[in-house]
Amino acid sequence: MNLDVRPSYAIENVSKTYGGRQVLGVERLDIHPGEILAIVGPSGSGKSTLLRLLNFLEPPSGGRIRYGGESFEPNRDVSLDLRRSVTTVAQRPVLLNRSVRANVEFGLRLRGRRDNVSDVRRALDKVGLAAMEGQPARTLSGGEAQRVALARAMVIKPFVLLLDEPTANLDPYNVTVIEEAVRRLNTEEGTTIVLVTHNVFQARRLAHRVVLILDGKIVEVSDAESFFEHPKDPRTAAFVRGEMVY
Amino acid sequence: MLDAFNLIFEGSSSLYEIVLLSLRVSGIALLLSTLVGIPLGAVLGLGRFPGRQLMVAFMYTGMGFPPVVIGLFVYLLLSRSGPLGQIDASWIPDLFTPGAMVIAQSIIAFPLVAGFTMAAVLGVDPGLRQQVRSLGATDWQTTLAVLLEARIGVIVSIIAGFGGIISEVGAVMLVGGNIEGRTRVLTTAIVLETRQGNFDLALALGAILLAITFVINVLMLRLQGKALNE
Numbered sequence: 001m002n003l004d005v006r007p008s009y010a011i012e013n014v015s016k017t018y019g020g021r022q023v024l025g026v027e028r029l030d031i032h033p034g035e036i037l038a039i040v041g042p043s044g045s046g047k048s049t050l051l052r053l054l055n056f057l058e059p060p061s062g063g064r065i066r067y068g069g070e071s072f073e074p075n076r077d078v079s080l081d082l083r084r085s086v087t088t089v090a091q092r093p094v095l096l097n098r099s100v101r102a103n104v105e106f107g108l109r110l111r112g113r114r115d116n117v118s119d120v121r122r123a124l125d126k127v128g129l130a131a132m133e134g135q136p137a138r139t140l141s142g143g144e145a146q147r148v149a150l151a152r153a154m155v156i157k158p159f160v161l162l163l164d165e166p167t168a169n170l171d172p173y174n175v176t177v178i179e180e181a182v183r184r185l186n187t188e189e190g191t192t193i194v195l196v197t198h199n200v201f202q203a204r205r206l207a208h209r210v211v212l213i214l215d216g217k218i219v220e221v222s223d224a225e226s227f228f229e230h231p232k233d234p235r236t237a238a239f240v241r242g243e244m245v246y
Numbered sequence: 247m248l249d250a251f252n253l254i255f256e257g258s259s260s261l262y263e264i265v266l267l268s269l270r271v272s273g274i275a276l277l278l279s280t281l282v283g284i285p286l287g288a289v290l291g292l293g294r295f296p297g298r299q300l301m302v303a304f305m306y307t308g309m310g311f312p313p314v315v316i317g318l319f320v321y322l323l324l325s326r327s328g329p330l331g332q333i334d335a336s337w338i339p340d341l342f343t344p345g346a347m348v349i350a351q352s353i354i355a356f357p358l359v360a361g362f363t364m365a366a367v368l369g370v371d372p373g374l375r376q377q378v379r380s381l382g383a384t385d386w387q388t389t390l391a392v393l394l395e396a397r398i399g400v401i402v403s404i405i406a407g408f409g410g411i412i413s414e415v416g417a418v419m420l421v422g423g424n425i426e427g428r429t430r431v432l433t434t435a436i437v438l439e440t441r442q443g444n445f446d447l448a449l450a451l452g453a454i455l456l457a458i459t460f461v462i463n464v465l466m467l468r469l470q471g472k473a474l475n476e
Binding site: 052055057080083084087088090092094096097106107110111152153156 | 371373374376377378379380381382383384387391394395
């Protein structure tokens with residue numbers, strides 16, 4: 001993988017099938033380096049499946065995802081270096097039953113980096129949890145746990161950060177902290193962000209471009225302003241107006 | 247009873263020999279069964295492959311297998327006419343040696359270690375594996391992370407394995423032969439002394455066995471306590 005250039009994704013005819021049922025079928029989608037791309041759509045439309053493919057956690061059933069000079073295809077895995085340049089913050093933060101610090105440094109230790117005190121502190125500072133470094137992770141509230149999960153992802157400085165409904169069920173304060181940290185990560189570090197959400201307001205606040213997925217298919221991809229102000233597809237217009245039942 | 251405690255505190259070289267041999271045989275057997283049982287438990291807990299259910303069924307059967315029957319199998323294996331007894335290799339122990347006792351106890355303990363490890367691994371949040379992989383873990387690092395997350399249960403598996411062999415008498419009696427100065431351990435010595443009517447000595451040996459089990463379990467609990475308090 002060429003690490004000098006931040007890689008982009010090219011998704012070509014990618015499908016994913018579970019038990020004979022196709023849940024995703026994307027003909028073409030490019031994700032540009034340094035952008036914030038929001039993937040919106042109702043629950044069960046295939047958004048999270050797409051994120052798992054983008055994180056190389058499971059291979060597509062058909063087609064290919066090109067990224068960093070490699071191709072992710074059925075029966076063809078990608079290199080560890082490439083996989084390590086992407087990470088996900090899931091909707092439900094799954095933390096290790098250890099201290100906050102141990103959780104945040106986990107990804108660094110996987111990469112053999114043990115001298116990481118300042119990196120961990122900086123990452124926790126960005127999510128407003130520097131004072132909780134020594135606390136057991138299981139004592140955190142839902143919002144704090146999600147912020148630790150975000151710090152854990154940010155500390156490894158990924159090229160691409162995938163966010164799967166990162167603020168679902170969180171209170172407004174935690175939503176603000178997380179959105180601000182994500183925005184700064186994008187502007188200061190140039191990290192590509194792919195945000196899955198069914199919250200159109202959040203997509204509007206954060207995204208440069210927006211994709212609407214329905215039943216595993218892309219309905220519309222456009223820059224945020226066009227998507228919200230001048231949607232081309234009537235289904236996008238209905239989704240933006242909140243008329244789509246989901 | 248008083249005589250029993252006098253015997254312990256006075257001590258004797260043969261008593262120390264018996265205690266040391268018990269610890270050595272059960273310690274090595276526990277180490278071997280842990281080295282095999284923990285990875286096997288992790289594979290059965292995390293993997294999905296053909297034959298897994300059959301392997302789990304065999305393992306559960308092993309967990310309840312009577313030690314004396316395992317002793318009989320090992321006896322038949324190692325006896326002169328048995329399949330291993332006919333092979334002239336230095337790594338295959340002879341019958342009536344501590345090595346044969348180690349083999350029998352390892353076979354008794356490893357299904358316990360593997361079974362409890364598997365249960366502990368299955369109890370870990372399934373989302374953790376995917377999260378750990380997403381953070382860049384290799385397959386090996388993912389397995390290790392899950393095992394560490396299940397560490398309280400893994401320690402229980404080692405405790406169960408140790409409990410299953412330190413107090414076991416049937417298998418070591420069969421394959422060890424209870425030979426004085428060579429293969430006599432605490433449990434077989436208790437049987438012998440009881441049969442000979444030396445109840446004081448049998449009681450003293452029983453107290454030592456209880457004390458060893460207690461101390462080892464306290465050590466394990468301390469280890470578990472650290473994990474519980476994290």
